[in-house]
Structures are given as structure tokens and as C-alpha cells.
Amino acid sequence: KAGVTQTPRYLIKTRGQQVTLSCSPISGHRSVSWYQQTPGQGLQFLFEYFSETQRNKGNFPGRFSGRQFSNSRSEMNVSTLELGDSALYLCASSLGQPGTAGNTIYFGEGSWLTVV
């Protein structure tokens, strides 16, 4: 069974541009969450989706947004890119509803974003 798939794996953008990252969860998983990973801040939660609804949001500015489609695939968008947005963006999926005990969460390989 395929794991969490993220595209693109690597991309370079210019300040002020926007970017869209895509995530396909493990087949059958309906919960998708996004994380940002940087050397300085570590792994930080961005948002979580279940059944096309955002269930939880981290402490990031409104330039960061996301959505989930009916097939559970998810996208996140960052508008007006800043140099500090350079990071590894990770998508994770899990089977059960948010809050289900022992809801194992699996990560994709991430999308490396460099803003120049």
C-alpha cells in the first residue's frame, strides 16, 4: 500500500510569489495534517483536515491556507512568500477521526521549499 505522497518534492520560489503543495494520504485515511519543519523552529503544526473540514489550525499567519477534497487529498497554499517560509513542509495522514485513541499518524517525505 502506498504511503503518504507529496508533490512537488523540491521547489524554488521568489519572494512575493505563492506556492501550492499537494498531498495524497494513505488509501483509506481521511485525516490529513500539515507541518512545517525548519532548523530553528523544529516541527510545527500548521492545520488539520477531516472530511473536507479544517478541524484545527496552528499559529501561522493567514498567508498559510489549505483545503481537503472529497477524495481526502489535500493542498496547502502559501501566498506572498517570505524568505522565512523556506522549510520542509510535511503532510501526515491517519485513519480515524481526530481524537481517536491510538490514531497512528504517518508522514510523507515532504516538499522542500526554498524562497529566494
Place this chain on the structure above:
Amino acid sequence: GESVGLHLPTLSVQEGDNSIINCAYSNSASDYFIWYKQESGKGPQFIIDIRSNMDKRQGQRVTVLLNKTVKHLSLQIAATQPGDSAVYFCAEKSGGYNKLIFGAGTRLAVHP
């Protein structure tokens, strides 16, 4: 890919020794904990998890211990191998969402 943890604490062990990686978590209400392994250029890989109603759980060559009194989590790796070299993160989850709070990570370096 770039390194995502340039200044992490490092645990150096000899191949074949046992490794113990420690983690202090922040929220006494957290009810679920996960250990992840992250190799350079890759995403976090699930290793083992434990619920808050347990204090020990064993997997293949790995054991997780949970001490809720002092909010401490540890990962024990038996007979450490060069392939175990990576950054290890603990993560906690609480409440009704799948939001994970990650620790800073520990780099494990295995020497032959």
C-alpha cells in the same frame, strides 16, 4: 535535501550497544505519544507509539517507556545498528484532534 536539525543534541553509541533517547513532554493532559525517526532528506518515519494508560510498550528492538509523574518519555533501541543513525523525535497528542507537539529531536550517531 537540507539538514533540518543542525544543532541538535547528539547521542553517540557504538554499534551493538543499547541506546536510550529521552524526551520531556509538556502537557500533562496528553494521551498519546509517538516516536519518529527522521533520516536526512526524508520525512519522519513512525517507530512506536504508546497511550497514556500504559507505561511500557515493546516493538522490534525498540521499547518506549512513559513516566507520567514526571512527564518523561524514553525510547530504548537494542543492539543499535548503523542504520539506526538518524534524528529521533518524540511527539505528544492531546484532546480531540490529531495535532502533534514535537520535541526538539535527538541525533543518534552509531559508530562501528
